Amino acid sequence: MKFSKAEIFTLLEDVKDPEIPVLSLVDLGVITKVDIDGEAVHVEMTPTFVGCPALDFMKNEVLEKLKENGITQASVSISFKEPWSSDKISEKGKAALKQFGLAPPMPAHLFTDIEVMEHVPCPRCEGTDTELKNPFGPTLCRSIHYCHTCKEAFEQFKPVS
Amino acid sequence: MNELALKELLYKIADDQLILGHRNSEWTGFGPLLEEDIAFSSMAQDKVGQSYAIYQMLNQLGEQEPDTVAFMRNANQFHNCQLVELPNGEYDFSLIRHFLYDTAEITRFDFLANSSYEPLAQLARKIKGELKYHTLHANTWIKKLGNATEESIGRLQGSLNKALPYALGIFEPSPLEQEIIASGFFAGEEVLKKQWMEKVELLLSQTQLNLPDWKTIQPVLGGRVGQHTEHLQPLLDEMSEVFRIDPSAEW
Structure with a gap:
């Protein structure tokens, strides 16, 4: 070999x-x-x-x-x-996600309730004046959010344990 | 290993997931708001995918291919509980069923994560993480609408009263219940029911909905031994319509 x-x-x-x-x-x-x-x-x-x-x-x-x-x-x-689990995404992978416009997942153990997804940092402006629109998104692994600063929707790669 | 008991357990879990997954998918395009349309469609995809993984496990134990098992059986060969086959009704009924069923389901997979059958334990550890999104979704809406207006509370209460006898049917013991427990495949329906009741009581106590005394609810049984309502066969006919045109087609 x-x-x-x-x-x-x-x-x-x-x-x-x-x-x-x-x-x-x-x-x-x-x-x-x-x-x-x-x-x-x-x-x-x-x-x-x-x-x-x-x-x-x-x-x-x-x-x-x-x-x-x-x-x-x-x-x-x-x-x-x-x-x-979403913790298996490497640091390089998380950076790539962000560059692609997808918010990387928070550490899976922090995902205890829907509310913790309320103010996910926007992958574009990094601001936290954001809002969770739907924990279910266009694919099983994504949620839908809205950034009040950029005035645009974005998606997050969901935390899963 | 008592393979017969294991298969019995796997079939009923997979059948529950497949049938409710199909019912959830019927909300695609019809949700009361776009977010709920997407939520029920996503949960449908999860549940059908999870049923597929369990049918694959059955296939490795010598049963037929997942597609054949899913699409070629008739209603009396399905072991799902009757709760999951009931028509969606209006959103309030779908939501109540989603809450009652998924609370049981996540608890079941918590137990299965310790199954003596290692492939099942591994799969369960994965599935229970995914199901968290389903139960959090149900809990959020039950709390919201269970404390909102007279109409929303009244509708949920009506659906709760209708669904509860069927929900108790989730825990109908399997004909091989003792073997399943003795082999360590699963802790058993009685243990599951007890935990489920506590969770349901706790969540409903945070709403204005009334939970009747459990003793007054007569469980609707039969699903686990292939006895179903008149609603299952039409669901299967619709689900398998395309597949049955040419079962040997390559997809």
Whole structure:
């Protein structure tokens, strides 16, 4: 095998969340394990939300990426052994989210009630004169907010434990 | 491992999630306000996705493919409680059902997080985090509308009285209840019911809604053994209409 585990992770940084093209699956925290056995590479993934409809798509993208790099014996499995939480998004990932216009999630343990999402900092102006419009958004992992300073709506990547 | 008891448990949980998920999806495009339209649609997506994950688990235990299980069975082969199959009615009924069911559901997954069947315990740990959004949503609206106007309180009270006998049907013991408990798959319906009652009492005490004495409510049973209201079969017919045109089609 010409790649080490770390190198496989680096390769997979090219695979982005289909709905957030600036965020890699590695930074999103959904790649939980890489195993190398001779010439075979096995990747373990876990979904952000159990009902995430993008999971199969992401799984195929990972396989494609490995094949592109000459790894013919590639497999991907889905596991809940190490379940995803929003705390698994890396610092780099959080910065990418913000740049994309999505407020990064607060630490999951702080999400105790809907009210704590009332004044999420705006990803554009960083102001907190914001308001929660809906804890449910256009995808399972996003909530909808409004910034009174920018006078524009924004979304947050939801905290989930 | 008592596989029969485990499957029995998994089927009823998955069937509850699928059927209520479908009912929730019927609010798409019809919500009383846009935010609620999105909320019920999102919860539908969560619940259907969670049912799919449990049907996959059943598939690994030798049952048929998730799609076949979801779309090819008739009403008497479903083990969901009758509460989840009742028509949406008006928003007040959907909201009351959402509150009563989801309070039970999150408590059930709390218990399942300690299941002796490790794949189920792992999935439950994940699902219970997601369900927090569902119960917080229900609680917020029940508190808001349960303290608002005479009309909102009256409507919720009427729906509460109608839904409670069915809600107690959630806890209808499985035919293999003792085996399920003895194997450590799940703590059992009685234990779940007790915690659920406490949570329901606590939340309703913060509203102007009256909870009748539990002893006066006659539970509606039968769902767990395949006996359903006349509302389930039409739901299944609609849900599986496209799939049944060509069950072997690749999607």
